[in-house]
Amino acid sequence: MSNGYKYDLLVLGGGMAGLPVAMKCAYSGMKTALVEEDLLGGTCLNRGCIPTKTMLRSAEVANLARRSEEFGIDIDGAIEADMDAIVQRKDDIVESIREGACENVESNENIDFIEGHGVFASAHEIQVDNQTLSADTIVINTGARPTKPQIDGLDDIDVQDSTDLLERDSVPDSLAVIGGGYVGCEYAQMYSRFGADVTVFQRGDRLLPDEDPDVSEVIESAFEDEGISVQTDAPVTALSKTDSGIRVDADADDPVSVTVSDVALAAGRTPNTDGLRLEDVGVSLDERGFVETDDSFSTTADGVYAIGDVSGPPMFTHSARDDADLLYRHLAKDESISTEGRTVPWAVFTDPQVGHAGLTEQEARDEGYEVGIGRQDFADQGKPKALGETEGFVKLVTDAETDELLGAHVVGEQGAEIVHELVLAIELGATAEQIAETMHIHPTLPESINSAAGGVHKPS
Numbered sequence: 001m002s003n004g005y006k007y008d009l010l011v012l013g014g015g016m017a018g019l020p021v022a023m024k025c026a027y028s029g030m031k032t033a034l035v036e037e038d039l040l041g042g043t044c045l046n047r048g049c050i051p052t053k054t055m056l057r058s059a060e061v062a063n064l065a066r067r068s069e070e071f072g073i074d075i076d077g078a079i080e081a082d083m084d085a086i087v088q089r090k091d092d093i094v095e096s097i098r099e100g101a102c103e104n105v106e107s108n109e110n111i112d113f114i115e116g117h118g119v120f121a122s123a124h125e126i127q128v129d130n131q132t133l134s135a136d137t138i139v140i141n142t143g144a145r146p147t148k149p150q151i152d153g154l155d156d157i158d159v160q161d162s163t164d165l166l167e168r169d170s171v172p173d174s175l176a177v178i179g180g181g182y183v184g185c186e187y188a189q190m191y192s193r194f195g196a197d198v199t200v201f202q203r204g205d206r207l208l209p210d211e212d213p214d215v216s217e218v219i220e221s222a223f224e225d226e227g228i229s230v231q232t233d234a235p236v237t238a239l240s241k242t243d244s245g246i247r248v249d250a251d252a253d254d255p256v257s258v259t260v261s262d263v264a265l266a267a268g269r270t271p272n273t274d275g276l277r278l279e280d281v282g283v284s285l286d287e288r289g290f291v292e293t294d295d296s297f298s299t300t301a302d303g304v305y306a307i308g309d310v311s312g313p314p315m316f317t318h319s320a321r322d323d324a325d326l327l328y329r330h331l332a333k334d335e336s337i338s339t340e341g342r343t344v345p346w347a348v349f350t351d352p353q354v355g356h357a358g359l360t361e362q363e364a365r366d367e368g369y370e371v372g373i374g375r376q377d378f379a380d381q382g383k384p385k386a387l388g389e390t391e392g393f394v395k396l397v398t399d400a401e402t403d404e405l406l407g408a409h410v411v412g413e414q415g416a417e418i419v420h421e422l423v424l425a426i427e428l429g430a431t432a433e434q435i436a437e438t439m440h441i442h443p444t445l446p447e448s449i450n451s452a453a454g455g456v457h458k459p460s
C-alpha cells in the first residue's frame with residue numbers, strides 16, 4: 001500500500017494474538033494491515049507450542065517403547081531417536097497448520113499482509129522498509145524471544161536456545177539445561193528420552209516454581225527416576241570450553257561443576273520491544289521492557305494497544321488468543337472489555353503432565369482465604385493403574401466458607417487435558433460439593449477429580 005493511505009487498523013506482528021485480531025477485525029469490515037517480519041503464526045506455531053508438543057510425542061513413544069515389557073509387549077533391538085525423522089515430522093505438521101493460516105489471510109480481502117520489520121514512525125504510523133503505513137488504531141503484538149542471561153563465558157560458547165533445540169540433526173551425548181521453568185523441563189525430558197545424559201540447573205529451590213510445591217516434587221522425582229540430574233539452588237555462573245566439552249559451573253552451597261557436550265538455555269523470555277521506537281511515540285515500557293497496558297490492553301499512547309507476550313505475563317497462546325478476542329470485541333463491536341477476573345489456566349507438557357487453574361494453596365492463604373483442600377492420588381485409582389501411570393494427584397483448593405473452588409492442580413497422566421473441567425468449575429463458581437456430586441465415568445482419569453472434591457469436606 002502506498003504512502004498516504006489510512007487503514008482502520010494496523011497490527012504489528014502476526015503471532016497468536018496479532019493474527020486472530022487482524023482476521024476478526026477484517027472480517028467485520030475494518031481495512032487492516034498486518035505486518036510480520038518472519039513466519040505467520042509467530043512463536044507458538046513455528047518455535048513454541050506445536051513443534052515442542054510434536055517432538056515430545058516422539059519422546060513419549062521412545063519412553064513407552066523402552067517400558068514395553070511392563071505391558072507384556074516384546075520389542076527387539078535398541079530404541080533410538082532418529083532426529084532427522086523426528087524433526088521432519090514436526091516440520092510437516094507445522095507447515096500444514098501454517099499453510100491454513102496463510103490461506104485465510106490471503107483470502108481475506110480486507111487484509112493487506114505486509115512482510116517486513118515494522119518500527120513506529122509516529123503514534124499512528126508504522127514504517128516498513130520504505131513504506132509508511134498509517135491508522136488511528138495500532139496493535140503491538142511483537143512477542144518475545146529467549147533471554148540471554150548474564151553468565152561468564154556465555155558469548156564464547158555455542159549454546160542452544162529453545163528454537164535451536166527444534167532443529168538438531170543428532171542427539172547430544174550430554175546436555176546441561178539452564179532453567180527449570182516449563183520450557184527447560186519439557187526440553188530436559190524430551191532430550192533425556194531421545195538418549196542424552198541431561199542435567200537441569202535451576203536458580204530457585206525447586207523446578208516449576210509457579211506450581212504448588214507438591215507438584216514440583218512429583219516432577220523432580222519423575223525426572224530423577226528417569227536419570228535426569230536436577231540441580232536446584234544452583235544458578236549457573238560460568239561456562240568454559242575444555243578439551244572434553246563445555247564446563248558448566250553453578251554457584252550452589254556445594255558448588256556444582258559438570259562437563260557436557262551441549263548447553264541449552266531456557267532462562268525466560270525477553271520482549272521484542274527494543275528498536276521499535278516505542279518510547280519516542282509515548283508508549284511506556286516496564287523495567288523489563290514489556291509494554292505497559294491497562295486491563296483493556298491500552299498503552300500509554302492514545303489508540304495504541306498491546307496484546308500477547310509483549311505486554312508481559314500471562315505468556316501463553318490461549319491467553320494471547322483471548323486477548324485478541326477481547327480486543328476485537330472492543331475495536332469492532334465497541335464493547336467494553338476487561339481482563340480482570342479471567343481464569344488463565346496453563347499446562348506443563350512433561351510426563352507426568354501438569355494442569356494448573358486458579359490459586360495454589362499458598363496463594364489462597366496469602367489472599368486471606370480460609371482454605372479447604374481435597375486431594376486424590378492417582379496411585380489409589382483404577383484407571384491410572386490400568387494405564388501403568390500411577391504417579392501424581394489431583395489437588396483442589398476451596399474457599400472453606402463458601403465451598404467454591406479457588407484452584408485446581410493436576411499432576412499426572414493427561415493432567416493438561418483433565419484440568420479443563422476444573423477451569424470451567426472455577427469460571428462458573430462451582431462448589432466442591434457440586435463437583436463431588438457430579439457423576440464421572442468409570443474408569444477414567446477424571447474420577448480422581450470426583451474423589452478429590454468429595455475429600456474437601458473431610459478433615460485432612
Ligand SMILES: Cc1cc2nc3c(=O)[nH]c(=O)nc-3n(C[C@H](O)[C@H](O)[C@H](O)COP(=O)(O)OP(=O)(O)OC[C@H]3O[C@@H](n4cnc5c(N)ncnc54)[C@H](O)[C@@H]3O)c2cc1C
Pocket residue numbers: 012013014015016017018035036037038039040041042043044045047048049050052116117118119141142143144162183272276307308309310315316317318319320349
Ligand atoms: C519452547 C516454547 C514452548 C511453548 N509452549 C507453549 C505451550 O505449550 N502452550 C502455550 O500456551 N504457550 C506456549 N509457549 C508460549 C507461546 O508460544 C507464546 O505465549 C505465544 O506464541 C505468544 O503469542 P504472541 O502473539 O504474543 O507472540 P508471538 O507468537 O511471539 O508473535 C509475535 C510475532 O511478531 C513478529 N514480530 C516481532 N517484531 C516484529 C516487528 N518489528 N515487525 C514485524 N513483525 C515482528 C514475530 O516475528 C512474531 O511472528 C511456548 C513458548 C516457547 C518458546
